[in-house]
Amino acid sequence: ExxxxxxxxxxxxxxxxxxxxxxxxxxxxxxxxxxxxxxxxxxxxxxxxxxxxxxxxxxxxxxxxxxxxxxxxxxxxxxxxxxxxxxxxxxxxxxxxxxxxxxxxxxxxxxxxxxxxxERGSETLVAFMMDKTEPGSFNFPIYKIFADPFNTAGLIIDPLLIDGFIFEVWNIKDRKRIFLKCPEDLYLFLSLIGAKSKYVIKRIFPKDSSPLPKDEPVAVVSTEKLFFIAEKYVGKDDPVALVRAQSGLPALGEVLEPFSVPYLVSGWMRGSHAGPLMPVSFKDAQCTRFDGPPRVIAAGFQISHGNFIGPIDLFDDPAFDLARKKALELADYIRVLGPFEPHRLPPEEMEYTTLPGVLEKLETRFEELE
Ligand code: F6R
Ligand code: MG
Ligand code: MG
CATH class of the missing domain: 3.30.70 (Alpha-Beta Plaits)
Structure with a gap:
């Protein structure tokens, strides 16, 4: 079915x-x-x-x-x-x-x-939703979940996981895609996806050795870039992802583990700043401090004949308190820099914000150097 x-x-x-x-x-x-x-x-x-x-x-x-x-x-x-x-x-x-x-x-x-x-006999699904950041913010956790044995114990302990997965990566600036297999292509994979504003993980597929149908994704990420559609800044492209779990896929806890570290993402105030991604409960899913910090929620479900059994508010849990505390410490630390990089994003990424409108005004005041 x-x-x-x-x-x-x-x-x-x-x-x-x-x-x-x-x-x-x-x-x-x-x-x-x-x-x-x-x-x-x-x-x-x-x-x-x-x-x-x-x-x-x-x-x-x-x-x-x-x-x-x-x-x-x-x-x-x-x-x-x-x-x-x-x-x-x-x-x-x-x-x-x-x-x-x-x-x-x-x-x-x-x-x-x-x-x-x-739909499998038991179909576990997590829907992740982020605000004040961009699609590439899923690269780090998706890599950890499906390719990093230090995160996902199943990649070395479970015979169904040991062969790894296939990753569809999009170059969202030039609109191209590539399929990479891990662990074989791991370093090539990382060489691309570390550049998260350009290369974005789109989908994950099982390998030939998996009992799961090969053409059915096990995870998918939204990759829409508003800037490329509107041709002007209209806010960040706050992304979402769906991740299936358990029985030959990463376990629920392996899917959530990467969020125990509030890693740095692009977005936050005016889509123009690097800051920590804070995992929060549904009730804390509002952006306040400096329009953030960027937040992520996780809604957990079992699927039964297409019905959503849930959601369970997965980050509404003391297990993520320390991540939240660290996120606040990191927010304090990086905010000190104000308009300076690397708090403010580098020029290539600032092109997709309202800053070019400001710089335009300076154009005529520049003088050529010898
Ligand atoms: C970032 C975001 C906000 C706004 C900021 C200015 O994605 O949505 O940080 O950029 O609040 O908003 P406006 O221009 O609507 O006053
Ligand atoms: Mg938003
Ligand atoms: Mg808005």
Missing amino acids: KVTVSLIKADVGGIPGHSTVHPKLKEKASECLQEAKENGLLVDYRVLHVGDDLQLLMSHRRGIDSEEIHKLAWETFEAATKIAKELKLHGAGQDLLSDAFSGNIKGMGPGIAEMEFT
Whole structure:
């Protein structure tokens, strides 16, 4: 029995500022998705949020890139935008970059992670959602989960994991992709994905030796870059990811382990700063200090005949208290630098912010050197 899980998100307005989502937007979204469930388009859904991003988690039988599913998401965001505009929420409709839906939501502003797979006897799924950062922020944890035996004990202890995985990596600037196998291509893989603003892990596949169907992904990350769509700064591309776990895949705890370290990501204030990624509970999924720090939530599920059993709020747990404390210490430390790199992002990445508009004003004041 194949199921498709689609996680589609958009920032359609924040309260206050870019900090969080108004409950009325979530109510509206639930109403739209409930109707689609009753009409049989969806098997199930959950509406969540992290920071100012409204998250639609949907299960259905239509496969990926389904026009009906994408249209449903688009129209749901439009309905939420209508309320955001009435309430004068900040940045109402900010991620809806197109006027009319034309078959696929990709390239229209919202971020999307979706995969179709055969539901196993026990199907464990984690949906990760980040705010105030970019798709490449998943490179580090996804590498750790699926390729690093110091993180994932199963890579050396479980015969089903010992052969490793296949990684689909996208060059999001030049729109190219490459498939790399780990452990064989491990160093090549790292040579690319360390450059997280350019190379982004898109999907993970099982290898030939795995009993899982080879063409069905075991993890997928959203890779939409708003800047390349809008051709101007309209906020960071706050990413999401879906990761399947257990029974021949990394265990739930191996999937969560990389987040025990608040590693540095790009984004935060004005999409222009490096800062620690803080794992938080759903209730702390709002961005405050310096519009952050960048945050990640993890919603855990078992899938039963396409239904979402859950969510369990996985970072609502003292096991991640130390990561949060370290994140705050790191935030204090790096904030001291103010506008100086490496707190502020390097020039190549600042091109995708509002800074070029400022630098333009200086253009005529520069003099040529001898
Ligand atoms: C970052 C983000 C915020 C805004 C900042 C300025 O992704 O959304 O940090 O960039 O609050 O927002 P505006 O320009 O809307 O006043
Ligand atoms: Mg916003
Ligand atoms: Mg956001």
